[in-house]
Amino acid sequence: MDERWQRGRAVADRLDPGQTERIVAGLAGIAPDMARHAIAFAFGDILGRPGLALRDRQIATIAALTALGTAGPQLRLHIKGGLAAGLSRDEIVEVILQMAVYAGFPAALEGLAAAREVLGEAPGEA
Amino acid sequence: MDERWQRGRAVADRLDPGQTERIVAGLAGIAPDMARHAIAFAFGDILGRPGLALRDRQIATIAALTALGTAGPQLRLHIKGGLAAGLSRDEIVEVILQMAVYAGFPAALEGLAAAREVLGEAPGEA
Amino acid sequence: MDERWQRGRAVADRLDPGQTERIVAGLAGIAPDMARHAIAFAFGDILGRPGLALRDRQIATIAALTALGTAGPQLRLHIKGGLAAGLSRDEIVEVILQMAVYAGFPAALEGLAAAREVLGEAPGEA
Amino acid sequence: MDERWQRGRAVADRLDPGQTERIVAGLAGIAPDMARHAIAFAFGDILGRPGLALRDRQIATIAALTALGTAGPQLRLHIKGGLAAGLSRDEIVEVILQMAVYAGFPAALEGLAAAREVLGEAPGEA
Amino acid sequence: MDERWQRGRAVADRLDPGQTERIVAGLAGIAPDMARHAIAFAFGDILGRPGLALRDRQIATIAALTALGTAGPQLRLHIKGGLAAGLSRDEIVEVILQMAVYAGFPAALEGLAAAREVLGEAPGEA
Amino acid sequence: MDERWQRGRAVADRLDPGQTERIVAGLAGIAPDMARHAIAFAFGDILGRPGLALRDRQIATIAALTALGTAGPQLRLHIKGGLAAGLSRDEIVEVILQMAVYAGFPAALEGLAAAREVLGEAPGEA
Numbered sequence: 241m242d243e244r245w246q247r248g249r250a251v252a253d254r255l256d257p258g259q260t261e262r263i264v265a266g267l268a269g270i271a272p273d274m275a276r277h278a279i280a281f282a283f284g285d286i287l288g289r290p291g292l293a294l295r296d297r298q299i300a301t302i303a304a305l306t307a308l309g310t311a312g313p314q315l316r317l318h319i320k321g322g323l324a325a326g327l328s329r330d331e332i333v334e335v336i337l338q339m340a341v342y343a344g345f346p347a348a349l350e351g352l353a354a355a356r357e358v359l360g361e362a363p364g365e366a
Numbered sequence: 367m368d369e370r371w372q373r374g375r376a377v378a379d380r381l382d383p384g385q386t387e388r389i390v391a392g393l394a395g396i397a398p399d400m401a402r403h404a405i406a407f408a409f410g411d412i413l414g415r416p417g418l419a420l421r422d423r424q425i426a427t428i429a430a431l432t433a434l435g436t437a438g439p440q441l442r443l444h445i446k447g448g449l450a451a452g453l454s455r456d457e458i459v460e461v462i463l464q465m466a467v468y469a470g471f472p473a474a475l476e477g478l479a480a481a482r483e484v485l486g487e488a489p490g491e492a
Numbered sequence: 493m494d495e496r497w498q499r500g501r502a503v504a505d506r507l508d509p510g511q512t513e514r515i516v517a518g519l520a521g522i523a524p525d526m527a528r529h530a531i532a533f534a535f536g537d538i539l540g541r542p543g544l545a546l547r548d549r550q551i552a553t554i555a556a557l558t559a560l561g562t563a564g565p566q567l568r569l570h571i572k573g574g575l576a577a578g579l580s581r582d583e584i585v586e587v588i589l590q591m592a593v594y595a596g597f598p599a600a601l602e603g604l605a606a607a608r609e610v611l612g613e614a615p616g617e618a
Numbered sequence: 619m620d621e622r623w624q625r626g627r628a629v630a631d632r633l634d635p636g637q638t639e640r641i642v643a644g645l646a647g648i649a650p651d652m653a654r655h656a657i658a659f660a661f662g663d664i665l666g667r668p669g670l671a672l673r674d675r676q677i678a679t680i681a682a683l684t685a686l687g688t689a690g691p692q693l694r695l696h697i698k699g700g701l702a703a704g705l706s707r708d709e710i711v712e713v714i715l716q717m718a719v720y721a722g723f724p725a726a727l728e729g730l731a732a733a734r735e736v737l738g739e740a741p742g743e744a
Numbered sequence: 745m746d747e748r749w750q751r752g753r754a755v756a757d758r759l760d761p762g763q764t765e766r767i768v769a770g771l772a773g774i775a776p777d778m779a780r781h782a783i784a785f786a787f788g789d790i791l792g793r794p795g796l797a798l799r800d801r802q803i804a805t806i807a808a809l810t811a812l813g814t815a816g817p818q819l820r821l822h823i824k825g826g827l828a829a830g831l832s833r834d835e836i837v838e839v840i841l842q843m844a845v846y847a848g849f850p851a852a853l854e855g856l857a858a859a860r861e862v863l864g865e866a867p868g869e870a
Numbered sequence: 871m872d873e874r875w876q877r878g879r880a881v882a883d884r885l886d887p888g889q890t891e892r893i894v895a896g897l898a899g900i901a902p903d904m905a906r907h908a909i910a911f912a913f914g915d916i917l918g919r920p921g922l923a924l925r926d927r928q929i930a931t932i933a934a935l936t937a938l939g940t941a942g943p944q945l946r947l948h949i950k951g952g953l954a955a956g957l958s959r960d961e962i963v964e965v966i967l968q969m970a971v972y973a974g975f976p977a978a979l980e981g982l983a984a985a986r987e988v989l990g991e992a993p994g995e996a
Binding site: 522560561562569585588589592596597598600601602604605607608611612613 | 771772773774775777778781782786809812813814817819
């Protein structure tokens with residue numbers, strides 16, 4: 241396993257400990273090479289680039305996945321990754337809520353439902 | 367609670383009695399302010415505007431949500447709201463079916479599946 | 493030319509006089525059969541269906557094309573068709589503006605720019 | 619039932635034996651005419667056209683549905699149809715995986731999850 | 745003009761001096777009320793919320809508009825706003841480039857073309 | 871330059887002679903590393919994979935870009951690449967036309983307009 245994989249693995253596991261292994265296992269029976277590309281390219285070549293903090297990258301990803309509205313499981317993983325990268329619960333909620341302006345209320349409401357699943361309900365918020 | 371909220375509440379509850387309370391409760395634990403914006407802005411400022419009948423606004427919403435294809439729960443709510451605003455079952459089905467032309471057959475077929483869930487099967491149609 | 497074509501041609505030309513010929517001419521050099529499908533299927537089989545008034549169908553189409561945001565020329569044609577089907581200038585603007593809620597402000601603003609191109613600026617509105 | 623229906627029925631049932639009847643039954647209670655359009659227009663007029671092999675048409679459909687990411691049940695049907703039209707398991711997986719480049723990793727990963735459901739895990743691949 | 749408008753105006757003009765007046769003028773002839781909603785709701789109620797820095801909000805907006813790929817003029821405005829909110833040229837480019845992973849290479853390449861228009865080519869980068 | 875780059879360069883230049891240099895030049899002033907990822911990852915790691923013929927990969931790409939409808943310049947490049955990979959003019963038109971079923975008529979019509987720009991009008995077709 242080369243340097244791109246090592247850098248990607250470090251990013252993936254920082255965002256969600258054990259994520260690399262879960263991606264490898266999840267794709268093993270259908271498209272094993274895809275795991276390599278997800279780790280080496282997505283996490284290694286792109287998320288691992290200098291020039292933008294990992295915390296800021298998670299803002300961008302959570303915003304994009306909420307706006308696109310087509311990949312719920314990926315959004316939930318990146319909400320979890322956002323916490324690991326240093327975003328607060330409130331910051332993540334703000335990013336998703338803001339998508340009401342740029343992608344419409346239904347996109348934001350679906351994103352908030354995903355956030356509630358991952359983050360749970362805040363004590364005292366209700 | 368101000369005038370924007372009151373106007374929005376009236377529209378939301380006309381489309382689905384008790385909707386305002388359900389929106390408030392649903393968002394309480396994750397983003398309570400979002401309920402205010404959904405009621406005061408979406409239902410109050412926009413759906414409550416004069417210049418287009420509420421029935422016609424539901425046509426627009428059902429069409430858009432079917433075409434986007436990214437927010438099933440919201441589509442089902444607005445199909446219900448369409449009935450409350452005066453659309454017939456047949457008119458709602460026509461709006462969704464028409465999306466085959468503008469957003470493709472899969473979008474229309476997913477929309478019709480949502481419609482069947484909300485409207486049930488018509489007696490004698492099968 | 494059969495009955496589906498005749499019905500489609502009547503709808504297409506009611507929405508925009510001469511539209512059938514323009515569609516045929518526009519596609520002649522690249523995909524001539526597509527003109528047949530646009531007229532016979534889209535305008536004949538679907539827009540020509542009973543069960544929803546042509547005016548209401550134009551609401552659905554303008555809403556969907558604004559929300560999708562991917563087909564400016566088609567949106568402009570259907571704004572024109574909306575007027576021909578009996579929608580007022582104000583009603584068309586309301587449909588597009590409402591998309592701010594369901595597809596976000598950028599989609600609505602692009603749609604309003606298209607509307608301004610087709611409808612012109614209203615005297616006295618500035 | 620006319621010639622367009624017969625041609626569409628042959629294509630639909632070649633892609634998935636019994637598909638025509640299932641489409642008719644599935645839409646009977648909500649929009650029975652839609653079944654006619656799905657068979658006569660989508661399968662008959664378009665997928666049944668000469669000029670592109672049915673196998674190649676399934677590549678196009680699987681790619682588009684993976685990229686759009688809005689119609690999981692339709693994607694699963696067309697993955698099945700891809701096998702029936704002569705694509706190998708590997709070719710289908712390659713089409714979906716390639717969408718990582720054109721529609722992003724989340725779209726490709728959701729598509730691969732659909733493929734695993736339909737195609738099962740390959741023996742010895744894990 | 746009320747408090748929501750004042751707060752929105754401050755945010756809009758901080759992101760792009762004179763933006764409020766340009767929005768009002770741009771919409772005057774087609775949908776004058778939309779300017780109020782863009783300023784009071786989008787900039788005032790949402791972008792003006794505490795809980796997430798304006799710089800971070802611009803990351804989310806640039807990411808979402810690049811990923812959606814449907815509103816070039818709005819993307820260009822928000823790239824400009826990103827600079828005003830404290831993002832560096834490099835950080836903006838990183839956000840857009842990252843969208844290759846989440847929305848595909850074409851979306852990222854179109855976004856980079858918009859960035860080049862707004863930011864110009866960096867001296868010495870070629 | 872490593873093996874991934876060499877493989878990607880071969881694919882990119884087979885699809886459009888000189889494409890590698892044009893991509894490098896186009897991105898030099900805004901995001902020079904993106905050219906590396908486009909060549910090494912998109913063309914090298916993915917389009918250069920065995921398991922699906924390059925001709926078939928162009929079907930998938932043309933279908934996806936037509937369906938998404940958000941990247942006209944990229945679609946035009948890949949229509950050109952489709953010819954280079956061995957698709958006939960008619961096959962390319964069929965792929966785009968078929969998107970009327972899966973992404974709607976406006977997407978297909980915009981795609982056909984792109985095809986006419988790249989392929990020209992066929993002699994004798996008008």
